[in-house]
Amino acid sequence: MDANRPAIETFLKQNQEADLLRFTTAGSVDDGKSTLIGRLLYEANGLYEDQLAAVRKDSQKFKREELDLSLVMDGLKAEREQGITIDVAYRHLSTPKRHFIIADTPGHEQYTRNMATGASTADLAIILIDARQGVLVQSRRHTFISSLLGIRHMVFAINKMDLVNYSEEVFRKIQDDLESFVEKLSVPDLTYIPISALMGDNVVQRSGRMPWYEGPSLLNFLENVRILSDRNLIDLRLPVQYALRPDREFRGYCGCVVSGIIRRGDPILVLPSQRKTKVKTILTEEGETSYAFSSQAVTVTLEDEIDITRGDMLVHPANLPGIRREIDAILVWMDHEVMKPGKLYLIKHTTQLVKGTVTRLHFRINPESLSREKTSKLKLNEIGRVTMQLYREIFCDEYTKNRQTGSFIMIDPMTHGTVAAGMIIERGRLPAMVKPDEKGEVKSSFIHRQEGTVSSKDREKLLRQKPATLWLTGLSGSGKSSIAFELEKRLMAEGHLCYVLDGDNVRHGLNRDLGFSPGDRSENIRRVAEVAHLFNEAGVFVITAFISPYREDREQARNIIGKDSFLEIYTDAPIEICEKRDPKGLYEKARAGLIPEFTGVNAPYEAPEVPAIHLKTGEESVDLLAERILRHLREQGFLIRG
Template identity: 45%
Template sequence: MTSGTIAPALSTTAVRPVEKDLLRFITCGSVDDGKSTLIGRLMLDVGAVYSDQIAALQMESEKHGTNGGEIDTALLLDGLEDERQQGITIDVAYRYFATEKRKFIIADTPGHEQFTRNMATGASTADLAILLVDATKGVLTQTKRHAFIVSLLGIKHVILAVNKMDLVAYDEATFDAIRGDFKRFASKLDITDVRFVPLSARHGDNVAEPSARMHWYEDGSLLHQLETIYVGSDQNLRDFRFPVQWVNRPDNVFRGFSGTIASGSVRVGEEIVVLPSGKRSRVRSIVTMDGTLDEAAAPRSVTLTLEDEIDVTRGDYLCRPGNQPHVGRTGEAMLVWMSETPLNQGRPLWFKNAAGRAVCEVESIRYEVDVNTLHRKQSDTLRLNAIGRCSLSFHQPIAYDAYEKNRKTGAFILVDRITHETLAAGMFLDYGLSGDLAGSEPRFLPARRVQSPIDDSHRLQRYGHEPFTVLLTGLPASGKTTIAKHLEKRLFSRGAVGVLLDGESLRHGISKGLGFSKEERSENLRRGAEIAKLINDSGQFCIAAFCAPEESMRQQFCEIVGRHRVVHVHLDASVAACRLRDTTGRYLAADNGEIYGFPGVTAEYETPATPDLTIVTEELIDLEAAAGKLIERLASGICSGGGSVAVAKS
């Protein structure tokens, strides 16, 4: 399409189409990459501009345009007078249009570094990001900054639009070079779907229709990508989260709790738990302006009534007992600092999220991220547009999810308690677990393994058996530690040399400070695997007793230790049986919402598909029989890796 062509204007009498899928997306990139021009061209080409708007646009183009009197589509979005005079986007401009296939909400975000905070605001609700690059400039520092923020804010779909291809004579090699540069950078980020479109926003090439000038590109126009990309799987349909925004008491009879379902769905009759109190009830009814419903899902606004008269207040969360967010007074989060006043650690601030607000302080800054290199650096404060990982403390227990798991309940803002200025946007990390940020590079040279001067054959001669690891897994209180201790005695009496490694014991030392979330359990098991490997490398046996509720965690353990050395033994006992013999009180604590992600209660326990041996521990455990089965299995020399394990014979 040439620059003088304008798509037909929409009729003011057009009938609105039937309900369609909605896609929210942002445009971002460096200054003068053509973001506003692109969106204006897209709206023109799909017929989303009325005749009177076109007439006004022609007048504005003559006054402020940069195309020599031709239509300047950027002026459709540059709504502020300062923007039109300076030719840049300052505020976030939202526009709405629809095609036959989909409805769209666009956020045209600023490109200048000074307005990065505005870009973060526009990205917070987007499903997709169009990241523009000027074909004459390539991937710039601000391009990387925006790509990092897009990744940080959980946007999984990115279209890299290489604009101004007309200025490089629509050269395929230029496009390929830019695509390669961005791919290398994006590989360090948590972006699962990256697509590339060469285009000319000014002339309409590859915007709404494929361009004849770039016959070498065959993946369709930008509009085709926007209409066909699938984002349904990005929605959290599993975790029911209902932040209570209002206690509805219109009379002495009705008492309901109003709000917007943040994620998941709820049905009448389902059991729910109120957080942070931990009180339980069932849903009696789901009330809306259109009447009552049997079921409702996000993002519907509803009023829920409960069967029991329990205390529920504004700011509480309703969720399922077996699927709860974390509740606590501390948290780890990534902050995008939005204020010109630097962060002052320890200063009381308002914390606001989907449910309500609380008083909090930023206790410490773990590190600041250099968005150009993705390296970490030490910092005592965060300044305007800086991004860093911080530790937060709250004056009361709050409920939250990790942002990666749930964008609605993992996001928050920090507000000045006196001026009410929004200071920062935040994204919770996984419940205080100290992990590496995706894309960070090591600050030190990688460690090397030290090889022992003692040969394996000499160890075998000394100990009389080959090294092996028995991995005992099962629900908490299924009998892992009891059997592990008895097995150690039996092996010791047979002359075998080794170590008992229990997951609980690790928590008194090397894993001190780790909790019981999914990620923390995984880290505890990983550390255990590394220790087991060192023990096996020294020629000794290791008995490792861990809950290990996920198959991927168990497989990782085997990979670290060596599959040929591991015998995986699963202890099969029901949750009810484990509850009865639990002496730690953790099952009760999980029921009360004090422990998040507890296997069998608030998290799933994945039963192993193919363990080397299964021992049923539903009833009282016959320790001699259980240990005997294990000794037989070890002596038979069969393990998960298909190798052999020889045990010293008595």
């Protein structure tokens, strides 16, 4: 044995360094899923010999023709007899490069809930397609559910290539069909591999029988796909799981860092109390550590004695989650009893258990066509978009940005069954996969655009200006209104007609029916953009002064106004300066918890990526800043000399 010592040391080191990929497999009945996993385990030596011997025995008993690798996977007795997988089964596979945990999930329709279960903890999904059958209704369902559960890497394994003579044509046709379907979903990484699980082609080794395929084998792909960057290391979210008080002196808070990084000395805001403190120590059994990051389980002690209980959340003061009592979500319904709006359910979100009801069921999503369908109830395995009212605030992010703080389960308070999986989406927004038309729906088909005989060129000549909308965006107190009114004054002084649309002013009239939820904010911006567009058409410059925190909304405004006339101007000042200015005393109120969704305090601000003009409003005077915009307009030919 001693001669082998270096070998085992090398192995241990390698084994320790190899990372972990969790993947799920989905396919329709008879797509050969279990056979594929059996093949992977068998060829990668994950399968022990006696398990194989047991398979040989079972194969004879159930009168199957050849050695059936799927019998390894189908664990429960009933399944072995019916020959179908009815639940999620987990298996291990290790290669020198990587460890894998496989969740094998069933294919037939009535078990959608198990598919969602397997997908919820997976980094990657393998979707099996039978090359003879092509893309089936269920293939689309599996693809949709995987994408809904936030899986970023999807591999389509076109199986049973041996039964279609390893035909490239068959493979390409299926790939085309899949591509036209998946373009409606938001999956960043898509891969197509032709395989035969039964014969072993392209499963572990590249196959010589499909020379036209130039990609990697399935296992090779799984070993090399990059998943590290999928983690959220930006937004610190530490839901407190357990308050640890072993003696009088020690007071620690246990939990998993679900996203972001926490460091010793970090300023911390405790939710919901909004109390500020600092990280004193980060403890593990091995001793103190200076930092911890997403998916680590830690115990944290804080500088100040604050009353903190399970369900509270530790975050960085400048990076807050949404603090919500009303949420919009996509639900995957998992119970035989239908979902009833108005019924009381328990909602488990991070480490909180709160009561809540569904106040509105907007629509059901057809997982095959991705279309929305009107409905009054959600049945087992149906997927719907809802608005929910909670009895207490939760601290959450959008599921697409944060899988942990964006997810919840619903529990029936009577039966205690887990009845639904929920994914939080921004209020008033559609899930990425269900896209509205570019200009949104027109409510009546009897509306047609009317055209007159005066052209915009005529107006440009008359007013000596090419009208545009100067869209100021930035935090409250960053100087939007001051700059807007200063600019208006200067433009008028030079004889140019312009008009300021100011946030507060518009909300007194046109938009007085709207609040500050993300949905209402979106609608506020849409209306303002439409008005600005009309002013521009009339030949007038528009200067808007709205926080407009969401990139997507500003994008919508750009679409409405037209990209050539839309100038995004970022009034950029650090939140500390804005908060110090606080011209309307809003920050103070927000910090005191009086304003529920205030940008920068308890609602996010998404800064422009490439603004037309970037103003550092904390560093220059309003006069200078207005002058810079004016100069830009002259240089870009918006102001015609005459």
